[in-house]
Amino acid sequence: xxxxxxxxxxxxxxxxxxxxxxxxxxxxxxxxxxxxxxxxxxxxxxxxxxxxxxxxxxxxxxxxxxxxxxxxxxxxxxxxxxxxxxxxxxxxxxxxxxxxxxxxxxxxxxxxxxxxxxxxxxxxxxxxxxxxxxxxxxxxxxxxxxxxxxxxxxxxxxxxxxxxxxxxxxxxxxxxxxxxxxxxxxxxxxxxxxxxxxxxxxxxxxxxxxxxxxxxxxxxxxxxxxxxxxxxxxxxxxxxxxxxxxxxxxxxxxxxxxxxxxxxxxxxxxxxxxxxxxxxxxxxxxxxxxxxxxxxxxxxxxxxxxxxxxxxxxxxxxxxxxxxxxx
Amino acid sequence: xxxxxxxxxxxxxxxxxxxxxxxxxxxxxxxxxxxxxxxxxxxxxxxxxxxxxxxxxxxxxxxxxxxxxxxxxxxxxxxxxxxxxxxxxxxxxxxxxxxxxxxxxxxxxxxxxxxxxxxxxxxxxxxxxxxxxxxxxxxxxxxxxxxxxxxxxxxxxxxxxxxxxxxxxxxxxxxxxxxxxxxxxxxxxxxxxxxxxxxxxxxxxxxxxxxxxxxxxxxxxxxxxxxxxxxxxxxxxxxxxxxxxxxxxxxxxxxxxxxxxxxxx
Numbered sequence: 334x335x336x337x338x339x340x341x342x343x344x345x346x347x348x349x350x351x352x353x354x355x356x357x358x359x360x361x362x363x364x365x366x367x368x369x370x371x372x373x374x375x376x377x378x379x380x381x382x383x384x385x386x387x388x389x390x391x392x393x394x395x396x397x398x399x400x401x402x403x404x405x406x407x408x409x410x411x412x413x414x415x416x417x418x419x420x421x422x423x424x425x426x427x428x429x430x431x432x433x434x435x436x437x438x439x440x441x442x443x444x445x446x447x448x449x450x451x452x453x454x455x456x457x458x459x460x461x462x463x464x465x466x467x468x469x470x471x472x473x474x475x476x477x478x479x480x481x482x483x484x485x486x487x488x489x490x491x492x493x494x495x496x497x498x499x500x501x502x503x504x505x506x507x508x509x510x511x512x513x514x515x516x517x518x519x520x521x522x523x524x525x526x527x528x529x530x531x532x533x534x535x536x537x538x539x540x541x542x543x544x545x546x547x548x549x550x551x552x553x554x555x556x557x558x559x560x561x562x563x564x565x566x567x568x569x570x571x572x573x574x575x576x577x578x579x580x581x582x583x584x585x586x587x588x589x590x591x592x593x594x595x596x597x598x599x600x601x602x603x604x605x606x607x608x609x610x611x612x613x614x615x616x617x618x619x620x621x622x623x624x625x626x627x628x629x630x631x632x633x634x635x636x637x638x639x640x641x642x643x644x645x646x647x648x649x650x651x652x653x654x655x656x657x658x659x660x
Numbered sequence: 661x662x663x664x665x666x667x668x669x670x671x672x673x674x675x676x677x678x679x680x681x682x683x684x685x686x687x688x689x690x691x692x693x694x695x696x697x698x699x700x701x702x703x704x705x706x707x708x709x710x711x712x713x714x715x716x717x718x719x720x721x722x723x724x725x726x727x728x729x730x731x732x733x734x735x736x737x738x739x740x741x742x743x744x745x746x747x748x749x750x751x752x753x754x755x756x757x758x759x760x761x762x763x764x765x766x767x768x769x770x771x772x773x774x775x776x777x778x779x780x781x782x783x784x785x786x787x788x789x790x791x792x793x794x795x796x797x798x799x800x801x802x803x804x805x806x807x808x809x810x811x812x813x814x815x816x817x818x819x820x821x822x823x824x825x826x827x828x829x830x831x832x833x834x835x836x837x838x839x840x841x842x843x844x845x846x847x848x849x850x851x852x853x854x855x856x857x858x859x860x861x862x863x864x865x866x867x868x869x870x871x872x873x874x875x876x877x878x879x880x881x882x883x884x885x886x887x888x889x890x891x892x893x894x895x896x897x898x899x900x901x902x903x904x905x906x907x908x909x910x911x912x913x914x915x916x917x918x919x920x921x922x923x924x925x
């Protein structure tokens with residue numbers, strides 16, 4: 334472990350705590366610093382701080398961590414920085430299934446989340462089947478995924494045009510990625526699912542590191558390549574789906590977290606923990622800005638992440654074109 | 661060092677409809693250096709990849725110590741057979757030490773925790789390949805020869821009794837080709853590691869092999885000590901090339917001097 338490897342997570346955790354604290358304290362009603370801690374223990378500003386702001390902040394942290402991990406797994410597994418769930422159709426699959434459930438089935442709550450997960454898995458399965466040729470080929474997987482993202486997007490558009498205006502409005506708010514004020518049972522389910530996925534990931538992480546060396550070398554080192562790839566894909570899809578199910582497709586978080594983590598740690602490995610922390614920082618900061626940057630205007634978190642993420646994508650493409658000639 | 665018996669029995673391997681190896685038999689001599697040669701597309705890489713369980717035969721079986729490779733758990737097999745593929749991939753920004761340490765994967769627990777044995781094996785591998793000075797360097801900054809030594813170091817850290825290498829000297833200039841092959845001989849002499857490799861250069865193959873396997877069109881056309889195997893007749897049969905075979909003035913091993921339309925003996 335390098336010094337950077339220890340320092341970076343500490344700095345990120347401090348940043349998360351600072352942002353979390355700011356999210357609780359600052360808003361249309363500012364709680365005095367001392368009152369925030371008092372409120373958490375049942376003091377004066379309890380309603381604003383604990384009822385309205387705390388669940389939102391906790392969910393932002395969870396969503397950020399899940400998206401950060403999902404993105405890094407995909408990007409590492411497919412050795413392609415474009416292979417993020419929000420670019421290869423996995424998030425869109427979750428969205429389409431969830432929106433379909435809201436608009437066509439009139440469902441809500443856990444049923445929507447379950448369908449979102451099913452939609453994400455279905456898209457991942459479809460990409461796998463279409464790109465399969467003696468195993469999973471990374472390049473084909475990404476290209477086919479990007480294609481499928483558009484197809485699913487078209488289907489989503491169709492659903493929205495067919496829907497009642499008020500239903501469509503509700504679906505749209507969800508579709509741009511918004512955190513709102515979640516109920517504690519929603520947060521508990523999200524946290525539980527994320528925890529289960531983390532348990533699954535712990536034993537898969539070393540395999541992911543070996544797969545970075547290419548399938549041949551990984552096989553030579555004793556990794557069951559196809560099985561590991563499928564399991565890792567499922568876990569990554571799971572993380573993405575958990576986040577999307579509860580907050581909608583908060584775009585570009587999964588996409589930027591991994592590369593930022595890699596850059597700050599200067600490591601080659603899939604910096605899973607650091608990516609999760611970067612994801613937390615991005616979502617917390619984006620939600621904080623969206624809620625408070627412009628007085629009396631509330632911008633959904635997904636709009637902010639897209640505003641920041643899209644230029645990053647352009648910058649990355651431009652930089653890679655200059656330095657390496659291709660992605 | 662334990663003795664091993666790695667063999668292919670009536671192995672048939674194909675891609676889609678095309679059959680590449682046709683019921684091939686091979687017994688790898690334990691503790692020796694075996695070199696597989698043959699013209700392009702003769703199936704030599706396919707044979708090596710089948711021995712390394714990267715390809716599964718459609719008929720026949722590759723066995724280690726009497727048991728089919730597919731019967732072994734992956735990590736267990738990876739403590740006996742190591743592999744250096746033709747074009748291994750180094751992740752962006754990886755350091756030499758990190759890469760070599762990954763060779764320890766089959767000997768690590770479920771969560772990849774590192775032990776003293778891992779640290780020792782990695783240092784030994786770095787020293788054996790003369791890459792200890794490069795430990796903290798990034799792999800992408802290294803020259804081709806250094807990079808190949810680092811990959812061999814990773815395979816050494818795996819501490820296997822058998823090491824399979826697919827064209828380990830490709831893309832290297834002649835100096836580094838010799839350097840890499842000498843390193844493998846040293847490894848074979850010192851640790852008794854069984855080495856099987858595919859080489860393109862017939863003369864280097866004849867010089868470095870204890871056991872030579874000449875392939876053509878998915879079959880073994882000749883097999884044995886280089887002095888017996890490398891003859892003008894075998895070269896004609898496998899490569900469809902007229903040649904003169906003389907003794908290598910340096911090593912005494914057979915040396916193939918090719919002829920062509922404008923140069924004949």
